Amino acid sequence: MKFDKFFELAKKAGIEEAEVSFSNSYSLSFSLFHGEIDSYSTSNSFGFYARGIYKGKMGSISSDVYNNKMAQFFVDKIIENASVVENDDPVFIFKGSKNYRKINTFNRQLATIPVEKKIDLAREVESKLRVADPRIIEVATVAYDESSSSLTIINTHGLKLSQRSNYFVYYAAAVAKENEQTKTGSEMFLDNDFDKFVPNELVAEVVKETVSQLGGHPCDSSTYKAVLGPAVVSALMNAYVSSAIAEDVQKNSSLFVGKLGQKVASSKVTIEDLPINKTVFSKSFDDEGVATYNKAIIKNGNLETYLYNLTTAAKDGVESTGNGVTSGSKVYTAPTYLKMKPGRKSQEELFKEIGDGVYITEVSGLHAGLNSRTGNFSLQSTGFLIKGGKIDHPLDIITVSGNLVSLFSSISSVGNDSKEFISGTSCPSVIVKKLVVSGK
Amino acid sequence: MISKQLAIDVLNKMLETGADYSEIFYEDSIGNAITIENGKVSTSSTGITSGVGLRILKENQCVYGYTSDLTRKGLMSLADSLNKSFNGKQVFKVNHLDMIKCKNRNPIKKSYRSLTQGEKIALIREGTDAIEQLKDPRIVRYIGNFGSNYRFVAIYNSKGKWFKRETEFARLAYSVVVADENGMETGFEGPGCQDDISYFKEKVQPKESALKAVNTALLMLSAKECPSGKMPVVIGNGWGGVLFHEACGHPLEASAVSRGLSCFAGKEGEMIASPIVTAVDDSTIPNAWGSIDIDDEGNLGTKRVLIKDGKLVNFMIDDFNGRRMGKEGNGSCRRQNYKYCPTSRMSNTYIDNGKTNPEDIIKATKLGLYAVSFNGGSVDPTTGEFNFGCSEAYIIRDGKITEPVKGATLIGKGEEILKKIDMVGNDLALAQGMCGAASGSIRTNVGQPTIRISEILVGGRGGELK
Numbered sequence: 001m002k003f004d005k006f007f008e009l010a011k012k013a014g015i016e017e018a019e020v021s022f023s024n025s026y027s028l029s030f031s032l033f034h035g036e037i038d039s040y041s042t043s044n045s046f047g048f049y050a051r052g053i054y055k056g057k058m059g060s061i062s063s064d065v066y067n068n069k070m071a072q073f074f075v076d077k078i079i080e081n082a083s084v085v086e087n088d089d090p091v092f093i094f095k096g097s098k099n100y101r102k103i104n105t106f107n108r109q110l111a112t113i114p115v116e117k118k119i120d121l122a123r124e125v126e127s128k129l130r131v132a133d134p135r136i137i138e139v140a141t142v143a144y145d146e147s148s149s150s151l152t153i154i155n156t157h158g159l160k161l162s163q164r165s166n167y168f169v170y171y172a173a174a175v176a177k178e179n180e181q182t183k184t185g186s187e188m189f190l191d192n193d194f195d196k197f198v199p200n201e202l203v204a205e206v207v208k209e210t211v212s213q214l215g216g217h218p219c220d221s222s223t224y225k226a227v228l229g230p231a232v233v234s235a236l237m238n239a240y241v242s243s244a245i246a247e248d249v250q251k252n253s254s255l256f257v258g259k260l261g262q263k264v265a266s267s268k269v270t271i272e273d274l275p276i277n278k279t280v281f282s283k284s285f286d287d288e289g290v291a292t293y294n295k296a297i298i299k300n301g302n303l304e305t306y307l308y309n310l311t312t313a314a315k316d317g318v319e320s321t322g323n324g325v326t327s328g329s330k331v332y333t334a335p336t337y338l339k340m341k342p343g344r345k346s347q348e349e350l351f352k353e354i355g356d357g358v359y360i361t362e363v364s365g366l367h368a369g370l371n372s373r374t375g376n377f378s379l380q381s382t383g384f385l386i387k388g389g390k391i392d393h394p395l396d397i398i399t400v401s402g403n404l405v406s407l408f409s410s411i412s413s414v415g416n417d418s419k420e421f422i423s424g425t426s427c428p429s430v431i432v433k434k435l436v437v438s439g440k
Numbered sequence: 441m442i443s444k445q446l447a448i449d450v451l452n453k454m455l456e457t458g459a460d461y462s463e464i465f466y467e468d469s470i471g472n473a474i475t476i477e478n479g480k481v482s483t484s485s486t487g488i489t490s491g492v493g494l495r496i497l498k499e500n501q502c503v504y505g506y507t508s509d510l511t512r513k514g515l516m517s518l519a520d521s522l523n524k525s526f527n528g529k530q531v532f533k534v535n536h537l538d539m540i541k542c543k544n545r546n547p548i549k550k551s552y553r554s555l556t557q558g559e560k561i562a563l564i565r566e567g568t569d570a571i572e573q574l575k576d577p578r579i580v581r582y583i584g585n586f587g588s589n590y591r592f593v594a595i596y597n598s599k600g601k602w603f604k605r606e607t608e609f610a611r612l613a614y615s616v617v618v619a620d621e622n623g624m625e626t627g628f629e630g631p632g633c634q635d636d637i638s639y640f641k642e643k644v645q646p647k648e649s650a651l652k653a654v655n656t657a658l659l660m661l662s663a664k665e666c667p668s669g670k671m672p673v674v675i676g677n678g679w680g681g682v683l684f685h686e687a688c689g690h691p692l693e694a695s696a697v698s699r700g701l702s703c704f705a706g707k708e709g710e711m712i713a714s715p716i717v718t719a720v721d722d723s724t725i726p727n728a729w730g731s732i733d734i735d736d737e738g739n740l741g742t743k744r745v746l747i748k749d750g751k752l753v754n755f756m757i758d759d760f761n762g763r764r765m766g767k768e769g770n771g772s773c774r775r776q777n778y779k780y781c782p783t784s785r786m787s788n789t790y791i792d793n794g795k796t797n798p799e800d801i802i803k804a805t806k807l808g809l810y811a812v813s814f815n816g817g818s819v820d821p822t823t824g825e826f827n828f829g830c831s832e833a834y835i836i837r838d839g840k841i842t843e844p845v846k847g848a849t850l851i852g853k854g855e856e857i858l859k860k861i862d863m864v865g866n867d868l869a870l871a872q873g874m875c876g877a878a879s880g881s882i883r884t885n886v887g888q889p890t891i892r893i894s895e896i897l898v899g900g901r902g903g904e905l906k
Contacts, residue, residue: 328485399899
């Protein structure tokens with residue numbers, strides 16, 4: 001697609017530097033209920049995003065449609081938006097990094113697999129799930145989502161970058177019931193290599209997650225030694241690492257103000273941002289066109305770096321870390337793929353290590369019960385009571401509370417059971433010395 | 441908009457393989473958001489959402505597709521690819537389209553599109569200037585944001601009906617971060633409406649909203665950690681309604697009920713709540729944040745009593761999910777935009793007024809928690825297990841509101857909690873939120889008068905309540 005008209009009009013109107021990002025996306029999704037497809041959806045969509053610097057300030061416009069007739073309107077809106085900006089933050093249309101790493105996030109094979117086969121595998125999951133355990137009374141859904149998209153950035157400095165990616169997700173959810181107690185459980189599988197999907201493994205995971213919660217009751221409200229499962233570590237790590245965003249540090253509203261080079265977690269904790277990786281989350285450039293690279297954010301407990309975009313990097317006199325994310329006229333900052341380095345111990349060894357305590361497998365209500373600025377959290381949770389180093393019984397209706405700073409500082413062991421999550425993280429289980437649990 | 445003839449052709453293309461319903465959802469929306477941070481305008485941006493969603497139904501199957509290619513070729517090709525999901529013969533054809541007329545309950549005098557950026561900035565500044573004038577060193581960051589949107593929607597369906605709907609809505613939000621030697625806290629206040637800018641001058645005051653966000657944050661700075669365990673909880677009016685929204689609203693949506701995946705499925709006519717509880721979903725409140733004149737499949741917005749004196753009497757139903765329930769849609773079909781297949785959703789959902797004065801509810805509580813405001817929550821509609829996090833709370837001792845506490849999360853099961861509501865106040869108020877579910881993020885009001893729950897589990901770090 002050509003945007004010459006837009007660039008020409010932008011220049012004529014006095015926009016000093018301009019940039020267009022555009023995307024083309026294809027999606028396919030369907031879900032099964034009682035063996036039948038109850039929803040099927042497909043789309044081809046286009047996204048246009050343009051920004052420009054006018055009298056030293058940034059303005060932007062986004063649209064689902066672009067044509068030359070609209071180009072003048074888009075230019076006018078960029079100027080209208082830029083004209084009201086008052087703050088003096090430096091703004092950039094980027095000239096380009098020296099090198100961009102080659103990554104492979106597009107698997108050609110995915111689009112060639114017939115939809116019928118994708119549906120057949122979903123049916124297989126559904127039928128196997130239905131008979132896997134007598135306590136499973138319903139398969140709430142088996143769903144498939146596939147997405148393929150390309151993103152291109154072009155700007156007035158001659159920069160032109162493109163990336164293509166695709167992935168698919170199988171998701172299954174079941175309902176189990178025993179003695180008037182109902183529990184739900186779900187799992188998903190994400191990749192772009194269709195051959196890696198094994199229906200039986202997804203079925204086994206959903207069954208385990210669903211029926212293992214049956215027969216639960218609350219534990220006493222108290223402080224426990226705890227093993228936090230990979231999903232819990234992932235949720236809490238995402239929130240904790242957001243403290244490394246430079247803008248919040250510069251504006252004195254982060255837990256990591258003044259902590260660069262200092263201890264922010266136990267020495268067992270190493271968390272890396274790995275945009276160059278072999279997963280579908282990989283990317284070679286960020287939304288500003290800056291080349292990405294792998295780096296430790298927290299190494300052996302020490303805060304190694306803040307996360308920067310071009311604006312916040314200029315303010316601190318450093319280079320961008322390639323973590324810029326545009327939204328509207330603003331460039332935010334976010335990690336790309338967070339990985340907590342696994343340890344050597346198996347989950348069983350972690351249970352033995354705590355002896356008596358709790359094993360927390362899931363936390364929910366993060367948007368309401370976790371404040372990443374203050375680090376405080378109080379979250380609805382599921383898990384198990386651990387007695388004598390072994391799982392004793394499931395826990396029903398409990399919350400766990402704490403503060404991210406003290407929690408990450410008290411991690412005494414890290415497991416080897418890393419799991420990857422759809423949020424773009426990979427985490428193992430960990431042991432924390434103290435966790436406040438509310439139950440009975 | 442697309443021409444009537446093109447609409448008829450696309451509807452018929454979708455019906456070619458034996459579907460019993462087809463629908464075109466056309467959308468053309470524009471929004472602008474301006475942010476003032478620490479006293480200076482930091483960003484202004486504009487976004488256009490424009491495209492078409494096509495939906496085909498056959499018995500209990502739904503096929504959906506969307507595109508931003510609005511040409512005849514683009515639409516016909518999408519319709520053709522979607523109808524491949526079925527392999528029957530065409531049962532009927534659409535020959536004409538009649539317009540459905542509905543009352544505009546959300547009229548506005550002046551469009552946001554006619555406002556200058558300066559007028560919007562002046563509105564935000566009424567609040568941010570008030571924060572600045574406090575000159576309180578504990579305020580480290582304050583942000584004011586005004587987002588205004590114009591949305592045009594036209595829907596055509598194989599029942600031979602079409603209609604168009606224009607809506608404008610806006611939200612003015614203030615968020616602050618405060619810090620002292622005890623740590624950091626945040627505060628938020630964000631009133632919104634489907635009304636023009638006069639709402640933000642006459643019905644709510646920007647200054648009051650901004651200062652409320654500051655005061656809540658400062659109060660929490662000095663607050664102790666909330667005690668934990670089971671205790672009586674008085675839940676304040678307005679935002680407190682998020683409890684009902686999570687614990688009961690979502691499980692009463694047909695998307696869960698029709699598949700037997702709701703804890704309230706099959707319980708119509710049964711007492712599911714305490715007899716003093718009446719709950720309503722009303723999309724007809726003039727100019728309210730969650731109101732709709734007509735829903736996304738052409739059913740008129742209605743006031744639906746969901747629970748009457750404790751008895752379950754109705755659900756929020758869309759036509760498609762209604763098929764499994766043997767019921768017609770009742771004006772609950774909604775979606776964020778054309779990229780989402782619509783389903784049953786809430787609008788303005790609240791527990792109705794009771795008879796007790798709110799002060800008397802506090803007076804009647806010897807020891808418990810008074811939860812005034814919330815960050816939001818979530819629910820599993822199948823098990824009814826919900827959680828919601830408090831942003832402002834106090835301990836009640838001997839019938840009096842005493843020290844503030846922070847970090848409280850309330851959790852429970854909807855079925856159990858509704859039966860434990862033992863007092864309902866007479867001070868109903870609504871509060872504006874965004875609700876995320878299968879058909880995207882939509883505007884909803886939550887609401888309730890002050891109520892008391894005789895016992896609910898509170899999660900916090902402050903030890904036992906004494």
